[in-house]
Amino acid sequence: MSKRRREEQNSSPSWLTTYSDLVTLLLTFFVLLYTFSSIDAAKFKQLAVSLQMALTGRAGESIFDGSPQPIGDLLDDVVTIPEATKKPVKDEASEDGLEILDKEIEKIYQIVKGFVEEEELEADVRLRVDRRGVIIDISDNILFDPGEAELKPESKLLLDKLTKLITAFDNNIIVEGHTDNVPIKRSKFATNWELSVNRATTVVRYFAEEKNIAPNRLSAAGYGEYRPIVPNDTPENRALNRRVNILIEVTLEGGSEGAANDRE
Numbered sequence: 222m223s224k225r226r227r228e229e230q231n232s233s234p235s236w237l238t239t240y241s242d243l244v245t246l247l248l249t250f251f252v253l254l255y256t257f258s259s260i261d262a263a264k265f266k267q268l269a270v271s272l273q274m275a276l277t278g279r280a281g282e283s284i285f286d287g288s289p290q291p292i293g294d295l296l297d298d299v300v301t302i303p304e305a306t307k308k309p310v311k312d313e314a315s316e317d318g319l320e321i322l323d324k325e326i327e328k329i330y331q332i333v334k335g336f337v338e339e340e341e342l343e344a345d346v347r348l349r350v351d352r353r354g355v356i357i358d359i360s361d362n363i364l365f366d367p368g369e370a371e372l373k374p375e376s377k378l379l380l381d382k383l384t385k386l387i388t389a390f391d392n393n394i395i396v397e398g399h400t401d402n403v404p405i406k407r408s409k410f411a412t413n414w415e416l417s418v419n420r421a422t423t424v425v426r427y428f429a430e431e432k433n434i435a436p437n438r439l440s441a442a443g444y445g446e447y448r449p450i451v452p453n454d455t456p457e458n459r460a461l462n463r464r465v466n467i468l469i470e471v472t473l474e475g476g477s478e479g480a481a482n483d484r485e
Contacts, residue, residue: 325471329355336386345379354471361463368408370419372427384432390469395440396421397466401459402446418443420465
C-alpha cells in the first residue's frame with residue numbers, strides 16, 4: 222500500500238473538520254452569553270434548544286450514536302441568575318391596601334373635621350393623621366389639673382361631645398397619654414409614664430362606664446415624654462406635648478393599615 226493511500230485512510234473526513242469548527246464557534250457563543258450578568262435563563266434555554274433542533278433535526282437527538290445530554294438540560298445545571306439582577310416582584314395586593322387606607326383615612330378625617338367645626342371645638346382639639354388613623358389631640362390642661370389623673374368636671378362636656386363622634390364609627394379607639402420631659406415633683410405618680418398611663422385609662426373608663434361605649438373597642442396607652450410632637454425646648458412646645466390623644470384606628474377591618482402624612 223502506498224504512503225499516500227495510508228495517509229488518506231488515517232486522515233479525518235473533510236466534513237468532520239467543518240463540524241468541529243462549528244461546534245467550537247457554538248461553544249464560544251454560549252460562553253459569551255453566559256458572561257452577561259443579566260442573562261435571561263428561560264430565553265437562553267429556548268434559544269439553545271432551537272439551535273439544537275436546527276443542527277440535529279429534533280431536540281435532544283444527535284446525528285451521532287450515543288446522544289449527548291440535550292443542551293436545554295445542560296443549561297439547567299450551568300445557568301444561574303445573579304441575585305443582584307433579579308427584579309423584585311411588585312406586591313399589587315399591598316399597593317391596593319395602601320390605596321384603600323389613604324381613602325379611608327381621608328374620609329374619616331373629613332368627617333371628624335366637619336364635626337369639630339360644627340361643634341366649635343377648634344379651640345379645644347387639634348387634628349392629625351398618621352399611618353394608624355385619625356388623631357384628636359386634647360391638651361392636658363383641658364382635661365386634668367397639673368400632675369393629676371382625675372378628670373376636671375368641665376372636661377366632661379368635651380368628652381360628651383366627642384362621644385357622639387366616636388359612636389358614629391365602628392373603628393377601635395385608642396386613648397394615648399403624653400407628657401413633657403419635666404420630671405414629676407410633689408405628685409403621687411413616680412414618673413411621667415405612670416401619669417400618662419393613668420390619664421389615658423381615666424378617659425377610657427369614662428367612655429366605657431359613663432358613656433356606654435363598648436369596652437372591646439377601647440384601649441389605653443401611656444408614652445410619658447418619649448413621643449413628643451415638637452421638641453421640649455420652650456414652654457409653648459412642652460404645653461403641646463402634654464396631651465391626650467384619641468386615635469380613631471383604621472385597620473383592614475375598617476379600611477387598611479398604611480401610611481399617610483401628618484396634617485394640621
